[in-house]
Amino acid sequence: MTPTQPIVSDAKRAARIGMDIGGSKIAAVSLDEDARIEAEATLPVAMGAAGVLDTAAGLVAELAERTGRAPSDFASLGVGVPGQVQRPRGTVRHAYNLEIEEMELGELLSARTGIPVSVDNDVTAASIGAAHLMGLDGTIAYLNLGTGLAAGIIIDGRARRGANGVAGEIGHLPIDPLGRPCNCGQVGCLETVAGGMALRNHWPAGGADPGRRLLRAVEAGDDDARRAFDLLVSGTARAIRVLGLTIDPDTVVIGGGLRLLGAPLIDGIRRTLETWEAETSFFAQLGMSRRLHVLPEGSPAAAVGAALASRA
Amino acid sequence: MTPTQPIVSDAKRAARIGMDIGGSKIAAVSLDEDARIEAEATLPVAMGAAGVLDTAAGLVAELAERTGRAPSDFASLGVGVPGQVQRPRGTVRHAYNLEIEEMELGELLSARTGIPVSVDNDVTAASIGAAHLMGLDGTIAYLNLGTGLAAGIIIDGRARRGANGVAGEIGHLPIDPLGRPCNCGQVGCLETVAGGMALRNHWPAGGADPGRRLLRAVEAGDDDARRAFDLLVSGTARAIRVLGLTIDPDTVVIGGGLRLLGAPLIDGIRRTLETWEAETSFFAQLGMSRRLHVLPEGSPAAAVGAALASRA
Structure with missing residues (x-):
């Protein structure tokens, strides 16, 4: 069967974090229970597996502080990365612009932050976000x-x-x-x-x-x-x-x-x-x-x- | 919104007729309540709107006879035709191999047979049938x-x-x-x-x-x-x-x-x-x-x- 996913998770309504891991920075947002952006934060990304984990953990801490939530208040953390992603485990391969050959990003980031992590291809993530933010169906x-x-x-x-x-x-x-x-x-x-x-x-x-x-x-x-x-x-x-x-x-959205x-x-x-x-x-x-x-x-x-x- | 349709209609379980209208013949099947083929019939197609209606009506009569059903026992009649089809009304345009410029096929065939008619592009219909007959999901x-x-x-x-x-x-x-x-x-x-x-x-x-x-x-x-x-x-x-x-x-099926x-x-x-x-x-x-x-x-x-x- 083909894996599919609803645009808005059918998990219970809860605050969530999303991150876009690029070659130079990680952009992060916190969404409230109604899927509205409540805070944004960006950090330059450190290279390699350890660097990505440190940067992402720093962003979780920053979003928690800005929203007055404890990290454990976030029901989930979604990450978009370039390159091939093996779902649902979140294994990332050949992310050369991050100096990562292979990394169990989902597992490691979840262990580091204590939040369940989902990993997705960044373009797929952007398509879901664009549809939501632009009100397209x-x-x-x-x-x-x-x-x-x-x-x-x-x-x-x-x-x-x-x-x-x-x-x-x-x-x-x-x-x-x-x-x-x-x-x-x-x-x-x-x-x-x-x-x-x-x-x-x-x-x-x-x-x-x-x-x-x-x-x-x-x-x-x-x-x-x-x-x-x-x-x-x-x-x-x-x-x-x-x-x-x-x-x-119905619609073509140009991004990037x-x-x-x-x-x-x-x-x-x-x-x-x-x-x-x-x-x-x-x-x-x-x-x-x-x-x-x-x-x-x-x-x-x-x-x-x-x-x-x-x-x- | 994009029109979609489940492979098996969510109409109540009932016998149904399907037809594949080609340039030389119409192939028809009757499906029983469990979507199994119970009878098949084929007739050379007569040209033009009147010809197509006559041929299709003849096939409904033949399938009714072969299955021992009255035409009114069939809950629906689905038709696949080449060329552009306007759904859900079933307007067919530019079906030159049938000598039809434009025809309200759905409406006319429904009036003629007394059975609700759905019209679809023949390739889409074949994809649905192939998935069903070949057990693909x-x-x-x-x-x-x-x-x-x-x-x-x-x-x-x-x-x-x-x-x-x-x-x-x-x-x-x-x-x-x-x-x-x-x-x-x-x-x-x-x-x-x-x-x-x-x-x-x-x-x-x-x-x-x-x-x-x-x-x-x-x-x-x-x-x-x-x-x-x-x-x-x-x-x-x-x-x-x-x-x-x-x-x-998951699968590519070669047909035609x-x-x-x-x-x-x-x-x-x-x-x-x-x-x-x-x-x-x-x-x-x-x-x-x-x-x-x-x-x-x-x-x-x-x-x-x-x-x-x-x-x-």
Whole structure:
């Protein structure tokens, strides 16, 4: 059977903590009994298994202090991490940006904090949090434009992780046999044209964090920047087309760091979808260009989603 | 909200009829109170709206006679048709192989037979029937290799039609910008390389029904036949990869007329998937090559699924 989980845990109403473990920081939230954010805290993450545990434990203490609760008052702690997660045990593998090869994150963090811990993929967690915070229901494809490209899929209000936890990993769909090699071992994956890593590869002049500089360079007439931006736009539109023709979602939410490219990115994606809609009535039916939403800046979607998906 | 439907209707246990309306015949089944096939009947379909109604009404009479029931003993009648279906009313559009531009099939057939009628897309109906007849649960992608190429998607036991009834229409995913024009208005869709229509286009020497001749021609060393067969194999494997990376199903079932190419087709698809699995551990995780099943020959999956999805 495919593992599924309701957006809001069916555990009894209780305060919960959620954390989004990224490569540079851990963002944490505390949700009250009605699933409203009551406190937020962020700490730079220390590397390795011990570093992650220390940072997470520090955040539990901080949230407890800010909310006036004892750590034992939190019914559960949900954690979103990049990379492969084995549920329900919470084994994390190949989280290289945290310098972790393999870690029993769920077990160790639960032993450390005394709170039952659930671990989820960060994109899945963000899709659950985005649906909750943006008040979306039905079927949602949350497309994360981060370092890579992946989607979290919610069907009729439930996160769907698939038989192997690989549902939504469309970044590794090969689209160009003449394209660049992908980290995954294939060639020309969607992720090699759309996402932060692709942007760095296609526009090396932008440095390690090209997102912020990209729009200025495009405006200044930098042809390489323009090409990298166009690839990002068309690759993201292609990813949305894949999601449309497989799950036909009510809503597509664009999330991830690159969404902060804002209107130029989103308008470009929408125009690409509109062009395809004009070309074929088949694609027009899907109305994808009208189903696009963007996760608001500063939204702690992954932390909130991890909390919502956590179970006591 | 996305329309959904349980595999077995939650209507009270009752006998039901299901029909699979194809371009040349209508196949019908009667299911008993325990959803077991109690009778089957098939008639050549007469063209146009009146022809379809006459044929369907004739089949209801025949099934009633064979089962010793009055038509009014059947709680519901489910119909699977190719093309776009507007649920729940059962408006059918663009069913050109039946010479129907638009027809209120649900309403008219219900008025004609006195039985509540539900209309569904035939591929969705076949996915529901295949899951039932093959005893599959969890998440299933039913890949129909018919004239075109489309998938029926069942997630955790429920057929998912998507927000616009377009879920699973991966045949219209463009994969080759240098490919052939597709009927849908796009270029190089999956359906232009995999499916019966593609086979006719790539191997015109095979005539109108090339499937039966194809394997003999390949064995006889016909290079054009070999190329068309290889395209069918690789295109189908690509379709399975798309389904794997979006919904990550427990099982992929190959259905549709071309499945009757049998072991050479299925082994070819499995070998292609195994090659990809050897190339990338990422794809290997999905284990798609081990999740392949084939709908048995002669299985009335679409008729059974239409009956199961019908509601009183």
